[in-house]
Amino acid sequence: MRLSRCCTHHPGIVGSTERHHFYSDHKNSAETCKLIDQLRRQYKGYRRIYLSWDAAPWHSSEQVLSRVEFFNDWAEHDEVPRIGDIALPAQAQFLNVIESVFSGMARAIIHNSDYATVVEAQTAITRYLEDRNRSFAIAPRRAGRSIWGRERVPATFTVTNNCKDVRYR
Structure with missing residues (x-):
């Protein structure tokens, strides 16, 4: 089971911090196209x-680029x-702001856990992300002030900000 993740920016909401995800057995172009289609339908009207x-x-x-062109x-x-x-x-995964969010999630609910099933783990991940999104929807603010404060670094872009937790590469 892999967690596919995507960060979206909402028009009119500068610096939106909402995160979207879905579960997939593969990381490939077809799954990326599924995520993109899911997002475009979810934000109909934007x-x-x-x-x-x-x-x-x-x-x-090429498959993803062609699909995005078709969608557009x-x-x-x-x-x-x-x-x-x-x-x-390329070679700059440490700049990926979402890595800060996922490092916090990993420490909060995955590391040292003992889920009996994949479904239990997925439920915990989904709950974490839904709670985080709900918190930011209720009180919009710049990313980095997580509802748990367990991110490695503030989830904001700066050249010196290494968002990827080096212990979990």
């Missing part, structure tokens, strides 16, 4: 969403947002 991701090959594959060509007709992406440089 003009644009931005996807932020690292340099994993499936994020910039139909965006106005389908009344769904156009999709933009904010790709991080």
